[in-house]
Amino acid sequence: MEQVYIVLRHREIPDIDQYETYVAHGGYEGLRVALEQAPDEVIELVKQSGLRGRGGAGFPAGVKWGFVPKDVFPKYLVCNFAEGEPGTFKDREIAEYNPHQLIEGIIIAAYAIQANTAYIYHRGEFTFAAQQLRRAIAAARAHGWLGEDIQGTGFTLNIYLHPEAGAYICGEETAQLSSIEGHLGQPRLKPPFPATHGLWQKPTVINNVETLTNLPMILRHGAEWYRQWGTERTPGTRVYCVSGHVVRPGNYELPASVTARELIFEHAGGIWKGHRLKAFIPGGMSAPLLTPEHLDVPLTYDDLAAAGSMGGSGGVIVLDDQTDIAWVIAKQVAFYKHESCGKCSPCREGTYWQKMLADRILSGQASRRDVELLKAVSDQMTNTCFCPLGEASRMVVQGAYKYFADELYQWVEERRRAVEPAAV
Amino acid sequence: MLRENRSTEIEELLGHYPEKRAAMIPLLYMAQEEYGYLTPQAIKEVADILELDPTDVYGVARFYSLFYLEPVGKFVIRFCTDLPCALVGAEELYRYLLETLGLEEGGTTSDGIFTVQEAVCLASCGTAPVMQINFQYFEHLTREKLDEILALVRAQGLPPNGKGLRFAPRPQQQ
Numbered sequence: 140m141e142q143v144y145i146v147l148r149h150r151e152i153p154d155i156d157q158y159e160t161y162v163a164h165g166g167y168e169g170l171r172v173a174l175e176q177a178p179d180e181v182i183e184l185v186k187q188s189g190l191r192g193r194g195g196a197g198f199p200a201g202v203k204w205g206f207v208p209k210d211v212f213p214k215y216l217v218c219n220f221a222e223g224e225p226g227t228f229k230d231r232e233i234a235e236y237n238p239h240q241l242i243e244g245i246i247i248a249a250y251a252i253q254a255n256t257a258y259i260y261h262r263g264e265f266t267f268a269a270q271q272l273r274r275a276i277a278a279a280r281a282h283g284w285l286g287e288d289i290q291g292t293g294f295t296l297n298i299y300l301h302p303e304a305g306a307y308i309c310g311e312e313t314a315q316l317s318s319i320e321g322h323l324g325q326p327r328l329k330p331p332f333p334a335t336h337g338l339w340q341k342p343t344v345i346n347n348v349e350t351l352t353n354l355p356m357i358l359r360h361g362a363e364w365y366r367q368w369g370t371e372r373t374p375g376t377r378v379y380c381v382s383g384h385v386v387r388p389g390n391y392e393l394p395a396s397v398t399a400r401e402l403i404f405e406h407a408g409g410i411w412k413g414h415r416l417k418a419f420i421p422g423g424m425s426a427p428l429l430t431p432e433h434l435d436v437p438l439t440y441d442d443l444a445a446a447g448s449m450g451g452s453g454g455v456i457v458l459d460d461q462t463d464i465a466w467v468i469a470k471q472v473a474f475y476k477h478e479s480c481g482k483c484s485p486c487r488e489g490t491y492w493q494k495m496l497a498d499r500i501l502s503g504q505a506s507r508r509d510v511e512l513l514k515a516v517s518d519q520m521t522n523t524c525f526c527p528l529g530e531a532s533r534m535v536v537q538g539a540y541k542y543f544a545d546e547l548y549q550w551v552e553e554r555r556r557a558v559e560p561a562a563v
Numbered sequence: 564m565l566r567e568n569r570s571t572e573i574e575e576l577l578g579h580y581p582e583k584r585a586a587m588i589p590l591l592y593m594a595q596e597e598y599g600y601l602t603p604q605a606i607k608e609v610a611d612i613l614e615l616d617p618t619d620v621y622g623v624a625r626f627y628s629l630f631y632l633e634p635v636g637k638f639v640i641r642f643c644t645d646l647p648c649a650l651v652g653a654e655e656l657y658r659y660l661l662e663t664l665g666l667e668e669g670g671t672t673s674d675g676i677f678t679v680q681e682a683v684c685l686a687s688c689g690t691a692p693v694m695q696i697n698f699q700y701f702e703h704l705t706r707e708k709l710d711e712i713l714a715l716v717r718a719q720g721l722p723p724n725g726k727g728l729r730f731a732p733r734p735q736q737q
Contacts, residue, residue: 213581225645225684258579263592263629264641264685266698267725299579304588304627307683321587321613323626339581382647382688389689424646424684454688456647470646474683480626 140394140401143368143376146229146352147392149236156271158278161239167284169355173247174292181251185354187362189374194219194310194347195423195451195527197373197440200248206334207252207342214254215343217319218245218351220261220268221303221310224423225474226454229378229390230348234261234268237352238275242298244351246284247358249296252344258301260315269300276300307478311526312345314480325482326526349378349453369395373439377453381407384414384459400434403457414459418542422451424471425531427538428458448538464543465550468513468536469497475532486529489520493532500547503554510547514540565594565608573612583613591624600631628683636671636678638716641695644681647688656692657681659706663713676717690729699727 144151154160161167173181186201207214218241222230234241249257261269276298279285287295301319308314309324316338318324337343353375357365366374373395379402382388386408393402399419403409410416418428421438427448429436436442440450458467476490496513499505513536520533540547566573572593576586590612594605601624603617610617624630631639642660644653661679664672671678687693690702699721701712712728722728 222686223684226647226688227684228686228688231686256579262686263627264695264698267700267727270725297579301579301585302588302592304591305629306627318588319585320582321584321623323623380689382691383650388691454647456650456688458650462650467646470649474645477683 140397142392142406143394144392145356145365145376146233146240146349146378147237147390148240150392155240156236156238156275158239158275158282165359166239166355167243167279167282169358170243170246170250170284171290172358173250174290174294178251178253181247181358184362185251185357188357188365189362189372190350190353190357190365191373191440192347193349193353193377193453195224195425197450200346200350203334203346204248204252204344206332207344208335209253211335211342212253213256213341214252215338215341216245216249216252216254216257217312217315217338217343217345218257218259219310219312219315219345219347220259220265221315222265222348222452223262223307223310224425224452224454226380226382226420226456227423227452228380228382229453231265231268232390233348233352233378234265235271238268238271239279240355241348241352242272242275242279243284244354245298246279246289246296247354248344248346248351250294252342253294254344255295255297257296257298258319258338259298260301260303260309260319263302263304269302272300306480307474308480308526308528311528314526315345316343323480325480328525370437370439370441372441373450377438377450379438380452380454381457382454383419383457384411384462385409385457386411395439396437398435398437399429399455402438402455403434407457410457410459412459414461416457417460417462418458418464420448420454420456420458420535422449423454424456424474425449425527425535426451427534428467428542430542447541463550464539464546465497465501468539468547469494469501471535472497472532475528479528479532483525483529485520485523486525486532489516489524489529490532492516493536497536500551503551503557505551506555507548507551510544510551514544565590565597565605566612568597569593584615587613587620587623588627591620591630595630600634634671636675638676638696638721639678639680641680641682641685643683643685643687643691643693645684647684648691648693651691653692653704656704656706656709660694660709663709677713696727697721699725700729701727702729 149155190200191197306324309318313327314324333343377395378392391406436446443450472493476494479490517533517536590609598605610620692704
């Protein structure tokens with residue numbers, strides 16, 4: 140498959156971050172189409188396109204919008220630009236190099252749900268992206284696409300940037316709402332869902348950067364056009380972020396139905412240094428790893444779920460055959476322990492124990508019982524954590540054990556022999 | 564001081580939200596810019612603007628890793644060692660950086676120029692190993708490039724384009 144640029148259009152049109160260039164290539168035409176329709180018609184079109192949320196859960200965007208009550212005001216739109224899932228780096232590229240298309244997408248989504256205020260919740264680290272977005276917002280405003288009475292339709296929208304300040308959990312949508320309101324970025328109980336009780340208990344939609352950036356093209360070209368790529372249930376393209384042990388790491392926008400084999404071995408150039416593939420993590424670090432036997436699985440949400448992993452954020456992390464699984468697990472659980480927000484005990488205490496055990500296994504001081512205990516702790520965390528962060532931490536360990544438990548037992552036995560030769 | 568020095572900005576910012584409290588994070592960033600780090604005085608000024616208790620503001624500031632509650636150097640280096648970066652040698656390179664500057668994790672050089680922190684994923688895994696200096700990206704790092712960057716930043720400060728130094732991709736090994 141060839142790359143298809145619906146979102147990463149700057150790869151073909153270098154100056155597309157400039158307003159004039161963007162408009163010369165059909166910029167703000169999608170919004171014009173949207174504004175000529177009733178908001179419900181826009182929601183219907185996006186439902187027909189089958190566009191699914193690119194943040195991680197893959198929930199259909201149009202369906203999410205449909206949950207927003209019509210008669211409660213004000214409503215809010217939040218653009219989730221808290222990209223922090225290890226292995227994921229697409230949203231930052233989009234905002235930095237194709238900012239107008241994101242802004243246009245935000246205006247379309249806000250119009251569809253009739254929100255008059257939108258916040259772009261961006262990581263504090265993304266200063267260049269924020270600068271690009273501020274410029275794009277100013278240009279859009281100067282040309283009548285933002286502010287009061289947009290293009291004479293009576294629709295009003297203001298977009299504000301709101302910085303995050305260094306907490307992975309704030310990518311989770313309810314934690315994000317708490318963070319915007321000025322509280323600790325900790326998740327809230329669902330239901331009620333943000334669609335009815337979001338920011339300041341008002342109807343709120345939270346959409347990911349890539350999701351929103353698809354909208355202008357869908358509005359311009361229609362649902363059928365969008366559906367020429369991907370599958371029935373995961374239409375369109377996805378930006379797959381490839382990192383780790385490949386020859387050409389980077390972002391690749393491909394029909395969502397591309398297989399891991401094609402992505403890793405054709406587009407990303409295969410495994411580096413002539414090594415072999417040991418495993419790959421298909422949907423950001425929180426997705427359970429898969430092995431070479433899964434290379435022909437298409438990277439759609441449903442196919443990856445059927446294979447025992449998840450589509451997640453589209454970050455594909457590639458591990459070569461020189462990689463020790465004990466080390467990978469230790470890196471993963473250290474991250475979740477560091478980022479656990481502390482709200483619920485299964486995650487707060489579970490990730491603490493996971494890290495302690497994983498470090499002990501890695502150090503060679505562990506016994507077979509520690510390997511069993513790490514699995515047991517992870518199993519005890521299952522479906523008990525308040526939000527997906529703790530669940531991710533136990534899922535990645537369970538996923539690794541599914542294929543590499545023998546390697547872990549072998550690892551501790553070899554190292555114990557090395558450490559305590561006399562005791563054997 | 565914050566209120567006096569940034570009054571227009573603060574007023575505009577408060578207008579973005581139906582409740583003042585929501586301006587918390589942006590105001591904490593502003594206070595950090597003014598004071599270098601979040602001093603008790605800075606926290607108190609933010610609390611006054613938001614009409615909140617300073618303890619409340621401190622609790623929020625403490626939750627987030629980009630707010631500094633202790634003094635930091637002129638340039639804060641945040642070096643990613645998460646899995647995708649670590650797969651291509653970031654941990655070894657991070658140790659080299661600490662050794663080169665003679666620092667422990669989180670430490671600041673005696674001349675007050677550099678503070679080094681281990682960062683979580685910076686969303687730049689395709690150009691790993693990667694670090695930020697005062698939020699500008701430095702990508703495809705090697706020992707040689709680290710030496711070069713430290714010397715350059717020490718002598719001339721950060722590149723003015725706000726984009727950091729994005730070196731050409733490393734030679735591809737087949």
